[in-house]
Amino acid sequence: MSDAWIYGEHGGEATSRLLAELGFSPHRVAANGTLRPVAGESRAPALAVILASGLEQPSCAELCARLAADDDLGEVPVLVALASGALAAGVGVAEGHELLVEPFSAAELQARIARARRAVNGIDHDDVVRVGSLEMNLATYQVAIDGKPVDFTYMEYELLKFLVTHPKRVFSREALLNRVWGYDYYGGARTVDVHVRRVRAKLGSEHASRIKTVRSVGYRWEGT
Amino acid sequence: MTDRRRAHTVNGVTGHREFVLRTVEERGVKFVRLWFIDVLGLLKSMSIPVSELESALEEGVGLDGSSLEGASRQREHDVIAHPDPRTFQVLPWRPDSLVARMFCAVRQPDGEPFGGDSRAALCRVLDQAAGLGYTMQVGCEVEFFIFAPLGPNGAVPVTLDDGAYFDLTPLDVGSDFRRRTIDYLEQMGIPVKASHHEVAPSQHEIQLAHDDALSMADAVTTFRIAVKEAAHELGAYATFMPKPLEDHPGSGMHLHISLFEGDRNAFHDAESDEPLSPTGRAFLAGVLAHACELTAVTNQWINSYRRLATGFEAPATVSWTRRGAAALVRVPSRRPGRVAGARFELRSPDPACNPYLALSLILAAGLRGIERGYELQAESIEDAADGVLLPQDLREATDLFERSELARETLGDRLVDAYVANKRRETDDERRTVTEFDRSRYLRLL
Numbered sequence: 001m002s003d004a005w006i007y008g009e010h011g012g013e014a015t016s017r018l019l020a021e022l023g024f025s026p027h028r029v030a031a032n033g034t035l036r037p038v039a040g041e042s043r044a045p046a047l048a049v050i051l052a053s054g055l056e057q058p059s060c061a062e063l064c065a066r067l068a069a070d071d072d073l074g075e076v077p078v079l080v081a082l083a084s085g086a087l088a089a090g091v092g093v094a095e096g097h098e099l100l101v102e103p104f105s106a107a108e109l110q111a112r113i114a115r116a117r118r119a120v121n122g123i124d125h126d127d128v129v130r131v132g133s134l135e136m137n138l139a140t141y142q143v144a145i146d147g148k149p150v151d152f153t154y155m156e157y158e159l160l161k162f163l164v165t166h167p168k169r170v171f172s173r174e175a176l177l178n179r180v181w182g183y184d185y186y187g188g189a190r191t192v193d194v195h196v197r198r199v200r201a202k203l204g205s206e207h208a209s210r211i212k213t214v215r216s217v218g219y220r221w222e223g224t
Numbered sequence: 225m226t227d228r229r230r231a232h233t234v235n236g237v238t239g240h241r242e243f244v245l246r247t248v249e250e251r252g253v254k255f256v257r258l259w260f261i262d263v264l265g266l267l268k269s270m271s272i273p274v275s276e277l278e279s280a281l282e283e284g285v286g287l288d289g290s291s292l293e294g295a296s297r298q299r300e301h302d303v304i305a306h307p308d309p310r311t312f313q314v315l316p317w318r319p320d321s322l323v324a325r326m327f328c329a330v331r332q333p334d335g336e337p338f339g340g341d342s343r344a345a346l347c348r349v350l351d352q353a354a355g356l357g358y359t360m361q362v363g364c365e366v367e368f369f370i371f372a373p374l375g376p377n378g379a380v381p382v383t384l385d386d387g388a389y390f391d392l393t394p395l396d397v398g399s400d401f402r403r404r405t406i407d408y409l410e411q412m413g414i415p416v417k418a419s420h421h422e423v424a425p426s427q428h429e430i431q432l433a434h435d436d437a438l439s440m441a442d443a444v445t446t447f448r449i450a451v452k453e454a455a456h457e458l459g460a461y462a463t464f465m466p467k468p469l470e471d472h473p474g475s476g477m478h479l480h481i482s483l484f485e486g487d488r489n490a491f492h493d494a495e496s497d498e499p500l501s502p503t504g505r506a507f508l509a510g511v512l513a514h515a516c517e518l519t520a521v522t523n524q525w526i527n528s529y530r531r532l533a534t535g536f537e538a539p540a541t542v543s544w545t546r547r548g549a550a551a552l553v554r555v556p557s558r559r560p561g562r563v564a565g566a567r568f569e570l571r572s573p574d575p576a577c578n579p580y581l582a583l584s585l586i587l588a589a590g591l592r593g594i595e596r597g598y599e600l601q602a603e604s605i606e607d608a609a610d611g612v613l614l615p616q617d618l619r620e621a622t623d624l625f626e627r628s629e630l631a632r633e634t635l636g637d638r639l640v641d642a643y644v645a646n647k648r649r650e651t652d653d654e655r656r657t658v659t660e661f662d663r664s665r666y667l668r669l670l
Contacts, residue, residue, distance in 0.1 A: 140250050141243050149251060151314035153413060154243040173487065189487040190361055194435050198413040 005029050005037055007063055008051030008081075011102060015049055015081065018106045022113070033058055035066060035073065042178055044072050047113055052092040053083040053102070060092040072178075075166065077116035121165050129164055131223050134207050136164055145204060155181065156199050159192075163211060163221035172218040192219075240309035241281050248274050248324065251314060257325040258285060258307050259445070261343050263642045264294045264524065265578025267445055269325075270305065280307055284331070292330065292340045294646040303338045304331050311442065316411040317453045327442055339638030342580040346438055349584045349634060353591060358490065360587050363417070363434035363480035363567070364444060366575045368451060369426045369468055370401060370460045381468055383426035384460060402428060405454040412450065414443045423536070424472035434480065437587060441579040444477075448575070466523070466574035467530040474531030474538065477575040481586065482567035483507060492566035499546060499555045500566065508544065508553060508568055509600040510593020511586055515542045515552060515572070518589060519615045520625035520647065521581045522573040526654050529617045531574060539571050543604040543611035551604050552614070572614065581635065581643070588634040622647040 004024040006015055009031060016026040024046065027037035048067060052060040060080060067073050080096035081104070093099065098116035100109065129136040133146045141157055143150045152160065162180050163171075171179075173192040181191065196219055200208035212220045248256070256277055258270045268291060272280055289303035307326035314324045330341040337344045353360060371381035399421075406416045409430075417431040430451075432443055448464055455462035467474035483490045483503070491504030500508060511518075523532060532538050537549045544553035554569045573582055592598070604610055615621035625631055626644045635643075 141246050142250050151247075151251070151316075151411065153313055154240045154310060156413060157243065158239075190359065190484055191436065194433075194439070197415045197433060201410040201415045202413060 002046030003027055003043075005045045005048045005076075006051065007031075007048065008053070008055045010051045010053035010055075010083070011081065012051060014103075015051060015109075018104075018109050019049070021106050022110050035063075035070060042072050043182060044076050044179070047077045047079065047116065048073075049079045049081060049100075050092075050096060051081050052095075053081070053086060060095050064095045075120055077113070077120045079112055079116050131164065131210065132206065134203070136161060138165075145207065150202055152199070152202060156195055156202065159195050160199050160203075163219065164223070167221045167223040170214045170217050170220045176218065240312070244281065244309045244312045244326075245278060247312070247314075248277060251322055253314065253322045253324050255321075255323050256280075256307075257315075257323060258305055258328050259325050260287075260292065260305055260328045260330055260341070261445065261578070261580055262292045262294050263340060263342060263578070263581075263639060264646060265342065265445070265576075265580065266294070267449060268292070271323075281309060284328075287330075289330070289338055289340060292338070292342075293642045302333055303340075304333060305329075306331055313412055316408045317450075317457070339636050340642055342578055342584070342635075342639060343438075343441070345635050345639055346441055346580040346584045349587050350436075350438060353587060356591065356594075357485050358591070359484050360437045360583070360590075361434045361482045361484055361567075362437050362440040362583060364432040364440060365429055365476075365478040365480075366432065366444065366447060366464075367422055367427060367429045367475035367477065368462055368464050368575055369424070369475065370428065370455045370462045371426055371468075372460060374461050381461075381463075383469075401454055401458050401460065402430070404457070405430065405451050408450040408454055409447060412446055414446060414450075422473070422475075424469060427472070427475065434482070437583045441583055444575075444579040464575040466525065466528045466576055467534070470530075473536035474534070475575050476531070476538065476571060477573045477577065479570045479573055479582075479586070480567050481511075481570060481590070482564075483590070489564050489566050491568075492563045497558065499558050500568065503594060504566065504568070505600040506593045506598050507590035508555070508593070509598035510589045510591065510596075511568075511570065512542050512544065512553065512601060513593065513598055514585070514589035514628070514630050516612065516615055516621075517624050517628035517631060518582070518585050519572065520618070520621035520643070521585055521631075522570075522577050523621065524577055524618075524647070525574075526618045526650060528574050528576065529615075529621075532572070532614065533616070537571075539614065541604075541611035541613055542601075544568070544601070545604045548604060552611075581639070584634055585631060588630060592630065617651075618647060619651045622651065 002024050004019045004026050006012055006026055007029050012028055019026040029037050050060055050063055064078055067076060067078060078096035079098045079100055080092050081100040081102055082092055083102050087093065087101065097119040098112045100112055127138060129138060135144045138161060143152060143157065159176065159180050173189050176192045177189060196211055200211055210222045212222055214220055253274055255271045255273055258272060260268050262268055270285065270287060272285065284304035284306040286302055287305050289301045305328035307328050309326060311327040312324060314322060327343065329344055330338040332338055370384060372384060374381060402419045406419060409416055415433045417433045419428065419430045422429045432447065435443060451462045464475060491500050493501035523529065532540060539550060539552040541552065543551040544555060545551040546555050546557055552572055554571060556567065556569065559565060570586065615624060622644055632640050
């Protein structure tokens with residue numbers, strides 16, 4: 001289940017409930033200036049919600065800046081929730097990737113999450129992603145080239161999905177291991193290279209070269 | 225690897241199961257084959273309809289554990305095969321009715337690993353290595369023959385071509401076959417580095433790109449069935465028999481071994497120009513020190529020793545070299561900038577071995593070399609036949625294996641005893657057989 005981290009106190013309970021309804025597992029982050037619900041957590045959540053009403057230390061702008069600057073959290077879609085009265089004051093209106101005005105329904109939250117994700121990744125996670133003749137259905141785990149199914153193993157699929165949904169950014173092997181595998185594996189850091197080779201072999205000549213090897217750094221997906 | 229990573233299972237078992245169930249549904253897979261490995265490395269398969277898949281993933285599937293004991297089965301006992309969803313793969317052949325496979329971990333009904341599961345034995349050694357901070361990477365060159373459809377049992381096989389080493393001519397009917405095989409392998413996520421016609425007629429070699437040891441053992445197992453399928457589709461027969469033709473070289477399976485500490489190749493020597501680091505030399509010393517005990521596993525058939533006996537660059541003694549072609553181990557010269565490439569090539573194994581047991585023992589021997597600081601023997605100059613002789617036949621190899629403390633410690637008594645029982649039976653059967661050799665040599669003379 002995807003994690004959602006919630007910053008701020010105002011309306012925290014209600015927001016947690018709505019996120020749970022949408023299938024997320026909500027975690028409240030303590031209001032002591034920390035960025036993570038658990039110290040030392042390296043895994044990024046699927047999204048972050050900042051409840052900006054009554055938020056003072058750190059301010060909403062400060063939180064957003066620190067999230068953006070964090071190695072692991074820089075690409076997390078951020079939603080900022082404001083009380084309607086705060087809109088006129090303009091505080092927090094320009095922060096995050098998407099704005100929510102309290103009170104909001106589950107349906108609105110879902111739509112805003114999709115917009116925030118699109119703002120960050122260029123795609124919605126329930127979308128079908130197309131790159132030339134390559135089609136990835138992120139809801140059904142199916143990949144096709146020219147309409148013909150290509151059979152990946154789960155980890156090959158997850159690696160391809162991660163690269164395709166984070167185009168044009170270079171990821172180190174360590175970052176890929178953390179974010180795609182996230183657990184111990186016999187291959188160690190070499191696992192990434194081995195899986196990239198397998199994915200390239202299955203993608204075939206037209207698409208294999210989209211996974212660029214960035215010498216002594218890592219890998220990058222070239223979408224176009 | 226850090227505890228931090230261990231604690232967070234981003235893509236844990238649930239994700240894998242969900243992926244398998246969804247893929248089966250989306251792709252219209254009808255049957256799933258549960259693969260497990262017997263003590264001789266032969267692939268065993270149990271087919272289940274997809275309606276049974278969910279419960280198979282949850283609870284496993286019962287089977288008779290004696291089916292893992294090869295030809296010398298003892299009494300029946302119940303074990304449970306637990307399919308590993310990480311190994312779920314749709315099989316690329318027979319596209320009309322989609323079939324997928326998963327490798328299984330075989331456990332006792334109480335959940336404990338079953339002592340007769342050689343795949344589990346390899347996992348155990350890999351865990352030990354991981355505890356010391358090491359992962360083993362293995363590359364593999366597999367040789368094999370494809371013949372015309374086989375005649376009556378015992379007949380000499382008919383070759384398909386007269387192609388010679390690296391020949392690329394219309395005579396080489398095998399190139400179609402190699403293309404098809406490579407296609408299958410790549411579709412199954414087994415990248416091929418190179419392929420070519422080998423020295424003997426009808427003999428081929430396919431090189432598999434390096435991978436972690438468990439994935440490589442699974443790849444070799446998958447490779448053998450993919451090659452047989454591809455040959456069958458072209459009306460031919462593929463065999464991994466080590467020495468099918470008396471006057472031609474046999475088939476080997478050279479293993480390229482390296483050891484990694486995280487991202488770093490532990491065999492690479494940054495301090496000097498040596499081709500292997502002190503860790504690499506100690507590891508290799510361990511493999512050489514235990515090479516004779518290992519031979520029953522790397523060369524497990526009576527026929528394996530006919531390959532080793534007849535030269536054609538097959539190794540005969542416990543030796544290593546940088547330049548020669550016939551030593552047990554070749555250490556490739558350093559290539560500037562190729563840190564990840566530091567490795568050694570073990571040349572004795574043949575493609576009919578049990579890759580799980582072979583890699584288990586090679587790794588265990590190497591780790592022992594590191595832990596106990598073994599000294600590497602001197603390099604063999606050219607192809608001088610110095611060094612201890614490797615076992616001359618299966619009987620001698622089995623005797624050494626049976627007494628090997630390393631084998632018992634690494635594989636456990638159950639596997640060692642089942643293995644030895646199989647091999648004793650094989651040598652006894654041979655001892656009773658009157659062969660072509662007997663008749664041609666003795667019938668007139670005596």
